[in-house]
Amino acid sequence: MSLTLTLILMIAALALFAFSAWRSGRPSDPLRGPRMVPWTLICIGLAVFLLLLLAHLLSFIGIETGQRVRTF
Numbered sequence: 234m235s236l237t238l239t240l241i242l243m244i245a246a247l248a249l250f251a252f253s254a255w256r257s258g259r260p261s262d263p264l265r266g267p268r269m270v271p272w273t274l275i276c277i278g279l280a281v282f283l284l285l286l287l288a289h290l291l292s293f294i295g296i297e298t299g300q301r302v303r304t305f
Contacts, residue, residue, distance in 0.1 A: 234289065239286060240290075243283065243286045243287070246279050246286065247283065249279055250279040250283060253272045253279060256270075256272040
């Protein structure tokens with residue numbers, strides 16, 4: 234994946250994360266009925282996706298984020 238695509242995906246995921254965090258933090262309205270969209274679960278999923286994209290972005294810079302296996 235290219236650097237440009239990684240940055241575009243990070244910006245989009247960050248915007249969706251901010252929106253879902255805002256929606257999950259709003260108080261429920263019993264008159265409108267139950268919430269049909271699990272905003273907290275979407276927020277957690279986007280946070281994991283952002284961490285993966287951050288690790289991919291750091292690999293472009295040259296920083297290793299995985300465990301190094303040593304063979305003797």
